[in-house]
Amino acid sequence: MVFRTFAASLALLVGLAVVGSLAGPQWHPVPVRDHIVPTRSATTIESTEPAATGDVGEVGDHAVRTTPVTVDLGDTTVDGLLRRPLDADGAVLPDRPGVVFVHGAGTGAAEEAFVDTAELLASAGVATLVPDKRLDTYSTRERDYEAMAEDYLRSVELLRTVDGVDPERVGAYGESEGTWIVPVMQVEDPDVAFTVLVSAPVVPPREQAAFAVDNYLRNTGVPGQVFRAIPRAVGMQLPGGGFDYADFDVRPWLEDQTAPLLVVYGTADPSMPIEQGVRLILADTAVGSGAPVTVRYYAGADHGIRLRDELPADAPKDAEAPLHPHFPRDLAAWVQGLPGTADAAPRIAGDAPQQLYLAAPVPQPRWWGNGDVVVAVVVGGTGLVVLALVAWGVVSLARRVLHRSAPPNGRFAPGVGPPLVALGVVSVATVCGLAVYLVAVARLAIDYERDALVVQGGWIAVRLLGAVAAVAAAVLLQRVADVRARHRAERDVVVARGAVAHLTLWAVLVGSALLLVTAAYWGVYQLGI
Numbered sequence: 397m398v399f400r401t402f403a404a405s406l407a408l409l410v411g412l413a414v415v416g417s418l419a420g421p422q423w424h425p426v427p428v429r430d431h432i433v434p435t436r437s438a439t440t441i442e443s444t445e446p447a448a449t450g451d452v453g454e455v456g457d458h459a460v461r462t463t464p465v466t467v468d469l470g471d472t473t474v475d476g477l478l479r480r481p482l483d484a485d486g487a488v489l490p491d492r493p494g495v496v497f498v499h500g501a502g503t504g505a506a507e508e509a510f511v512d513t514a515e516l517l518a519s520a521g522v523a524t525l526v527p528d529k530r531l532d533t534y535s536t537r538e539r540d541y542e543a544m545a546e547d548y549l550r551s552v553e554l555l556r557t558v559d560g561v562d563p564e565r566v567g568a569y570g571e572s573e574g575t576w577i578v579p580v581m582q583v584e585d586p587d588v589a590f591t592v593l594v595s596a597p598v599v600p601p602r603e604q605a606a607f608a609v610d611n612y613l614r615n616t617g618v619p620g621q622v623f624r625a626i627p628r629a630v631g632m633q634l635p636g637g638g639f640d641y642a643d644f645d646v647r648p649w650l651e652d653q654t655a656p657l658l659v660v661y662g663t664a665d666p667s668m669p670i671e672q673g674v675r676l677i678l679a680d681t682a683v684g685s686g687a688p689v690t691v692r693y694y695a696g697a698d699h700g701i702r703l704r705d706e707l708p709a710d711a712p713k714d715a716e717a718p719l720h721p722h723f724p725r726d727l728a729a730w731v732q733g734l735p736g737t738a739d740a741a742p743r744i745a746g747d748a749p750q751q752l753y754l755a756a757p758v759p760q761p762r763w764w765g766n767g768d769v770v771v772a773v774v775v776g777g778t779g780l781v782v783l784a785l786v787a788w789g790v791v792s793l794a795r796r797v798l799h800r801s802a803p804p805n806g807r808f809a810p811g812v813g814p815p816l817v818a819l820g821v822v823s824v825a826t827v828c829g830l831a832v833y834l835v836a837v838a839r840l841a842i843d844y845e846r847d848a849l850v851v852q853g854g855w856i857a858v859r860l861l862g863a864v865a866a867v868a869a870a871v872l873l874q875r876v877a878d879v880r881a882r883h884r885a886e887r888d889v890v891v892a893r894g895a896v897a898h899l900t901l902w903a904v905l906v907g908s909a910l911l912l913v914t915a916a917y918w919g920v921y922q923l924g925i
């Protein structure tokens with residue numbers, strides 16, 4: 397009996413491993429072998445000729461006047477904050493360059509976004525406008541970067557009319573998701589004088605998401621089996637539809653750039669392809685008019701060009717780290733020094749970047765490419781198991797109360813009931829445990845933290861649950877086979893007696909099969925296959 401159970405369990409485990417392997421794409425990112433080597437470590441930017449208009453100020457040279465403004469978007473309005481540098485007498489400096497800030501994901505209110513960057517830049521002599529992010533056309537499922545570019549161009553038009561701003565020297569600053577929008581703005585309005593791309597993904601959102609998840613998981617220290625979930629989660633059509641913007645490609649817009657670009661990355665940013673992005677921008681801009689590109693890498697800086705390591709140990713979790721001190725200095729020098737800073741040497745300077753793997757197109761799942769199907773399978777399988785076991789328990793209890801003893805009708809053959817219940821319960825527990833584990837790992841990854849107990853211990857626990865479910869299935873199948881063999885000799889012996897028992901048996905078997913295949917799909921049964 398033990399040998400048969402072991403053999404049957406092993407066969408089921410191998411079968412589930414094969415199903416999991418064949419059911420979807422694998423994940424094999426390509427390492428970066430040819431790294432970018434900056435010409436020098438200093439990030440300073442110096443002009444090759446005098447500034448177009450006025451002096452080039454430094455951060456802190458001027459007091460700043462902050463004024464609320466309203467931006468007319470045509471069908472609605474958004475508020476914004478205008479910051480302008482003042483002279484020694486408190487008057488607005490004349491003929492200054494201007495910058496419109498374009499939000500990344502997760503930012504919205506002008507009072508909270510780009511506060512220190514916009515303030516420091518204005519104190520150096522650059523007028524800045526931070527509009528509120530328009531949210532009525534922006535959601536997790538639906539985003540239109542071309543329409544968003546049109547909205548932000550309204551802010552550019554407004555800034556050009558502001559007292560003290562040179563209308564021919566107004567540009568756009570985009571960070572993260574905003575860098576998919578800014579190149580569209582420059583093509584739609586060639587009079588946008590310059591663009592600043594900070595922490596630019598460059599690759600489509602789906603590729604960037606897979607790249608970021610891979611890096612976060614590597615830092616968190618998850619077992620290798622978990623990485624198979626990356627293309628299966630990121631590559632599928634997400635439940636509920638939408639997310640068409642996940643495949644937006646900004647590169648055709650980069651090819652049509654005509655204005656100078658400043659490209660900025662922090663070398664401690666794990667979410668962006670910091671070397672690949674630069675290579676793509678240089679290649680794409682060279683295809684078109686050859687717009688000049690300046691690249692700067694900041695040592696120890698994260699996604700927002702902030703120094704997270706400089707936060708005190710007792711700082712709140714939501715505390716914002718300080719900006720890299722050289723970033724606003726260089727940004728102010730580049731903007732004010734145009735056109736002389738557009739092609740100032742060296743083109744690439746700063747800390748040496750170390751991107752581990754290339755961002756690449758995400759393989760599409762074959763069988764479970766539709767997220768609605770995945771959700772339906774999990775919900776359906778769980779529902780079948782839970783409802784069947786609850787219904788059987790209620791009916792059995794009611795019959796015991798009414799008949800004072802368990803009636804023959806509604807029973808399972810001896811030895812069938814316990815493994816059936818175990819199979820259903822542990823199958824549900826395996827999938828629920830997997831979901832809890834993935835959420836816990838995601839939280840650690842987002843916070844860029846490690847916890848071996850959660851990451852390693854949690855994965856072992858989930859896989860043990862999966863193994864127990866397989867053993868329960870093996871025992872159940874053997875018991876059913878034994879009962880059927882006895883039935884051929886003794887006609888009175890059956891696996892399940894009565895409609896309720898039959899329905900419970902098949903509902904648990906089908907539901908558990910759906911759940912175990914789901915667990916296999918997400919890597920629980922990987923055996924190196």
